[in-house]
Every structure is written in C-alpha cells, then in structure tokens.
Amino acid sequence: MATKKRIALVPLPPLAAAWEVTRLELTRVVRGKALRAAVVIAGLLVVAATISCLAGARDSLATFAGSVRSLFPWLAIALSMLFAARVISDDVDAGVIHYWFMLPSPRWAVTVGKYLCSAAVVTGVLVGSTVLLYLGTHIAEPGLVGSHAGDLGRAVLAMLGAGLSYTAVFLFLGAAVADLPYLLPLIHVAVLEVGAGSSPVLEIASIRHHVGVVLGTPAQVAADETVDTVLETLGLVTPEVPLWASLLVMAIVFASGLALGVIVTEFSEYRTGKP
Amino acid sequence: MSETAAIELRKFSKWYGRIIAVNDVSVGIDRGVTGLLGPNGAGKTSLLRCMSGQMRPSLGAVRILGQDPWRNPALARDIGLCTDQGWLMDELTPAELIGFDLRLRGVEEGKTRDRAIEALEQFDLGHAVDRRINTLSRGTRQRVKLAQAFAYDPEVLLLDEPLTGIDPVARATTVKRIKERGAAGRCVLVSSHVLHEVESMTEQVLLLHKGRLVAHGNAMEIRDLLDQHPHRIAVECDRPRDLARAMVDLPSVQGFSFPSESVVELHTKQPDECYAAVPARALEANIKIRRLTSPDATLEMLFRYLVGEGS
Numbered sequence: 001m002a003t004k005k006r007i008a009l010v011p012l013p014p015l016a017a018a019w020e021v022t023r024l025e026l027t028r029v030v031r032g033k034a035l036r037a038a039v040v041i042a043g044l045l046v047v048a049a050t051i052s053c054l055a056g057a058r059d060s061l062a063t064f065a066g067s068v069r070s071l072f073p074w075l076a077i078a079l080s081m082l083f084a085a086r087v088i089s090d091d092v093d094a095g096v097i098h099y100w101f102m103l104p105s106p107r108w109a110v111t112v113g114k115y116l117c118s119a120a121v122v123t124g125v126l127v128g129s130t131v132l133l134y135l136g137t138h139i140a141e142p143g144l145v146g147s148h149a150g151d152l153g154r155a156v157l158a159m160l161g162a163g164l165s166y167t168a169v170f171l172f173l174g175a176a177v178a179d180l181p182y183l184l185p186l187i188h189v190a191v192l193e194v195g196a197g198s199s200p201v202l203e204i205a206s207i208r209h210h211v212g213v214v215l216g217t218p219a220q221v222a223a224d225e226t227v228d229t230v231l232e233t234l235g236l237v238t239p240e241v242p243l244w245a246s247l248l249v250m251a252i253v254f255a256s257g258l259a260l261g262v263i264v265t266e267f268s269e270y271r272t273g274k275p
Numbered sequence: 276m277s278e279t280a281a282i283e284l285r286k287f288s289k290w291y292g293r294i295i296a297v298n299d300v301s302v303g304i305d306r307g308v309t310g311l312l313g314p315n316g317a318g319k320t321s322l323l324r325c326m327s328g329q330m331r332p333s334l335g336a337v338r339i340l341g342q343d344p345w346r347n348p349a350l351a352r353d354i355g356l357c358t359d360q361g362w363l364m365d366e367l368t369p370a371e372l373i374g375f376d377l378r379l380r381g382v383e384e385g386k387t388r389d390r391a392i393e394a395l396e397q398f399d400l401g402h403a404v405d406r407r408i409n410t411l412s413r414g415t416r417q418r419v420k421l422a423q424a425f426a427y428d429p430e431v432l433l434l435d436e437p438l439t440g441i442d443p444v445a446r447a448t449t450v451k452r453i454k455e456r457g458a459a460g461r462c463v464l465v466s467s468h469v470l471h472e473v474e475s476m477t478e479q480v481l482l483l484h485k486g487r488l489v490a491h492g493n494a495m496e497i498r499d500l501l502d503q504h505p506h507r508i509a510v511e512c513d514r515p516r517d518l519a520r521a522m523v524d525l526p527s528v529q530g531f532s533f534p535s536e537s538v539v540e541l542h543t544k545q546p547d548e549c550y551a552a553v554p555a556r557a558l559e560a561n562i563k564i565r566r567l568t569s570p571d572a573t574l575e576m577l578f579r580y581l582v583g584e585g586s
Contacts, residue, residue: 095361
C-alpha cells in the first residue's frame with residue numbers, strides 16, 4: 001500500500017500549550033452560566049455593603065474592612081468550589097477528559113492550563129468585587145478614597161492569595177475523587193476552615209486566618225474573658241503571624257495543591273460512559 | 276503477526292475490578308482499514324482506550340507505531356480518536372475546537388481556522404463551522420468529532436462506532452473518507468457492532484466477543500458463516516398458518532414455528548432467498564404482512580454461533 005507523505009508539525013511546547021488551554025477554558029467559562037451566577041452573588045454583596053454604608057451605620061473604612069474580612073474568605077471558598085473543584089469531574093462526566101488527554105501535550109500542561117483558568121476567574125471576581133466594594137463603601141466620602149488606598153492594596157493581596165490557594169487545593173481535592181468532586185473540598189472546609197478556623201491556636205491551620213493576617217485584621221477567635229484567661233494560662237493562644245509568613249503559607253498551599261492536582265491527573269485513568 | 280504492524284497487542288488484558296473487559300488478546304494490525312467487530316460489551320471501547328493511551332493495560336502490552344501509548348504525548352500527534360460518546364465541548368464552535376487542536380499540534384495561529392474549516396468541509400459541515408456545538412444534532416456532532424480526528428492526518432485513526440447517529444447521505448461521505456485514509460496508507464481501526472457497516476469500509480475484520488479475539492480475517496468469510504447460521508425470519512401477518520402453507524414447498528425453508536397468534540417464524544439457512552420469497556407468496560395468497568423481522572440476524576447471534584453457545 002502506498003503511504004502518502006504527511007506534513008510533519010512540531011507541537012507547541014508544554015507551557016505554550018498550557019496557555020492555549022487556559023485561553024480555551026476561559027472562552028468556555030465566559031460562555032457558561034457559572035460565571036454569571038458568581039458575578040451576581042459578588043455584586044449583591046457589594047451592593048449590600050454599599051447600602052449599609054450609605055445608611056450611615058458605619059464609616060467607609062470600617063464597612064469595607066469588616067465586609068472583606070467576614071464575607072470575602074467565604075466568597076473565595078464558594079467561588080473556588082464552583083470553578084476549581086469540578087474542573088476535572090465535569091470533563092469526566094461529559095467524556096471530554098479523553099479529548100484533553102489525547103492532545104500532543106503532557107497531561108500536566110493541560111492541568112496547569114485548566115488551573116490557570118479557574119484561578120484567573122476566581123481571583124478576577126474576588127479582586128473586582130474588592131475594588132467595587134472599596135469604591136461603593138467610599139461613595140459617601142470620596143475624599144477618603146486616596147487615603148485608604150493602602151487598605152485596598154492589602155485587601156487585593158489577600159484576595160489574590162485566597163483565590164490562588166483555594167483554587168489549587170480544591171482542584172486537587174476535586175480531581176482526587178472525580179465521581180464526588182465536592183466531597184473532599186467540603187470536608188476540608190468543615191475541618192480546617194470552620195472547625196480549626198474557629199478554635200484557638202488551631203485557627204492558624206486555616207487559610208482564612210492567613211487571609212485575615214494579610215488584611216491586617218486577623219480573625220482572632222475570642223471566647224469570654226474567663227475562658228480567655230484560662231486559655232492564656234494554659235498557653236493556648238494563637239501566635240501572632242507576620243504578614244510575610246501568612247503570604248508564605250498561602251504560597252506553599254498554592255504550590256502543593258497544584259502539584260498534587262497535577263500528580264493526580266497525571267496518573268489517573270478516567271472512565272466515562274461504557275467500559 | 277506482521278512485523279510492520281502499525282498496532283500491536285501482546286497478551287493484552289484489561290479488567291476493571293472483577294470485570295474482565297479484554298482477555299489475553301495478541302494481534303497485529305497493518306495499515307489500511309480494519310474493522311473491529313463485536314456485540315455491545317465485547318470490550319471494543321476498552322481496547323480502543325488502551326490503544327489511544329487513555330488507559331493502561333492490566334496485563335500485556337500495546338504498541339502503536341512501535342511505542343507505548345500510555346502517557347505518551349509525542350505519540351498522541353500520530354493518533355486520531357473518535358468516540359461515539361462525549362468528547363465535544365458544548366460551549367465552543369466546531370471551528371474553535373478543531374482550531375485549538377491544530378494549534379496545539381503546531382499549526383500557526385493564523386492558519387488554524389482555515390485548516391479547521393477545510394476539515395469540516397471534508398464532512399460536508401460547512402454550515403456548522405460557527406455554530407455552538409450544543410445546538411448541533413447528534414449526527415452532526417458525530418461528524419464534527421470525525422472531522423477533528425481527521426484534521427491533522429494522523430498515522431493511526433481509532434474510530435469507535437463512527438457512524439452512530441449519522442444519516443444515510445452523510446454515512447456515504449464518512450465511509451468514503453475512511454476508505455481514502457486507508458488507501459493513503461494510514462492505519463484505520465473502525466469498531467462497530469454492525470457487520471454490514473464495517474463491510475462497506477473494509478474486508479479485514481477482527482471479531483471480539485466477551486473480551487476475547489475469536490476471529491481475525493476476511494469479512495466475506497464471516498458473512499459466509501452468517502449465511503450458514505440457522506436463521507429465523509418472523510412474519511407478522513393476518514393469517515400466519517396460511518402463509519406457512521404457501522411457503523412449505525420452498526426448498527430454502529426448513530421449518531416453521533408459531534410464537535404467537537399473528538406471527539409465523541420461518542427457519543432457514545438461506546435467509547436472502549427467504550426474504551425475497553415471502554412478499555411474493557403472501558401476495559399470491561392475498562395475505563397482509565404487517566412486519567418482517569429477523570430475531571437472530573444480529574452480530575450477537577453470530578458470535579454465539581461461532582463460540583458454540585447458540586443452536
């Protein structure tokens with residue numbers, strides 16, 4: 001049989017391929033419904049905080065800082081669940097995973113590309129909402145916009161850290177049990193963010209605590225005065241963490257989450273549909 | 276086994292927990308079109324997934340162009356895969372999906388769209404280029420998958436039930452494209468559970484049954500086996516006993532049975548003659564036929580016959 005000669009092509013290098021995957025995934029996300037839902041939820045939070053500020057309940061900075069500290073870590077968790085935990089499982093459900101793993105690029109490049117998309121969307125919504133919240137809470141006092149810019153900067157940094165680390169962890173946990181993508185992320189949230197995050201000393205293990213440190217207002221868990229005294233006597237006091245240490249913790253969480261996510265997808269056999 | 280085989284399986288087995296999908300298969304598949312025939316659940320999809328590097332063999336080895344396909348992106352550029360399930364991203368257009376694929380395979384960004392359109396037009400999909408995939412019919416989606424697999428002209432094409440959902444006109448085009456690739460020296464493996472579908476593309480077939488390779492050879496021989504296989508033809512009509520009387524003198528009919536009040540089953544080893552004779556005899560006897568079916572002219576029955584499970 002005569003073999004017709006093919007034109008040899010050189011596939012893109014892995015990092016360039018990862019970037020192409022990110023671009024394609026962003027197109028999919030922009031056309032999907034999840035992003036619209038996320039923008040609406042974040043927008044409602046901003047509007048609520050703005051109204052509360054206009055009603056004169058609190059001053060601009062207090063409303064901004066309070067809203068970011070109390071609401072935005074949970075928004076980061078919710079968005080990361082929505083955009084990162086299902087990154088692999090949605091593709092397994094739709095049978096698309098076989099398409100990704102038939103590309104002439106290493107699986108890690110595909111996973112990194114998909115992660116970059118999730119992280120870009122989550123941090124984009126978080127940072128965008130933070131900036132809008134800042135402007136919204138300063139609407140009644142526009143003269144203070146410049147003087148509180150440092151607080152805005154810390155809030156943006158905190159949201160970047162929260163977005164990058166939560167998406168990496170949830171991508172890994174969602175890919176590890178692709179049949180039940182929310183199972184491990186929910187356990188993570190229950191144990192580390194709610195359980196440990198609400199306990200003296202243990203709170204240092206939660207990402208939420210470090211987000212608070214970066215914001216400059218760590219959510220120290222407080223009990224009543226007597227309990228606090230007893231805890232202090234026992235030496236059970238959450239140590240003060242410097243800003244750089246919290247940023248380092250978030251960087252480590254991000255790197256290890258992404259690395260584990262890559263390892264899980266690299267060696268998994270995903271079965272879809274019929275055997 | 277040919278030394279030049281593009282696809283080679285050596286004592287290949289694949290199981291999922293306690294379910295054995297493919298059991299101890301050794302075969303070499305040369306360039307050209309080869310049919311992979313087997314009833315549903317025979318292990319065809321598992322075999323194709325291991326060949327395409329999606330899964331590892333549980334035992335034995337798979338070699339595509341001499342290389343192990345598992346986690347081998349360098350080999351992935353030489354393999355095209357089209358499955359009958361999933362695969363497409365609903366939010367994209369066919370041009371975007373194929374363009375992305377071509378981009379990763381090294382086609383310049385400015386040329387990917389033109390190449391994607393060219394690939395789609397090969398399957399008469401010029402009208403679907405910029406439509407969202409989730410708005411396309413099942414048959415069109417299937418052809419988009421084929422266009423994607425053919426777009427970069429891979430050395431090995433693995434097509435899992437490629438004609439699923441495709442209308443007769445598009446089927447003819449698809450079969451033509453598959454044969455063209457085979458004639459151009461590519462190795463094309465087409466899985467199907469329908470014998471005549473594969474017959475229209477190639478004479479070379481592999482028969483897989485319950486995870487085992489039961490035959491490897493020419494489709495005509497398989498067809499002969501099918502013809503020797505005792506057939507039943509069920510005729511649903513208003514007077515089944517009269518129809519039996521009208522056909523009793525036909526040498527090709529070996530016997531009758533009456534599974535219900537309105538059905539007569541003809542037993543034959545020459546089904547083609549019988550199919551031709553039934554309408555004529557019914558017309559002569561003024562009998563109204565409501566339905567003509569063959570309860571066992573399926574590949575499943577052929578396999579049962581081949582492995583000695585059927586009568």
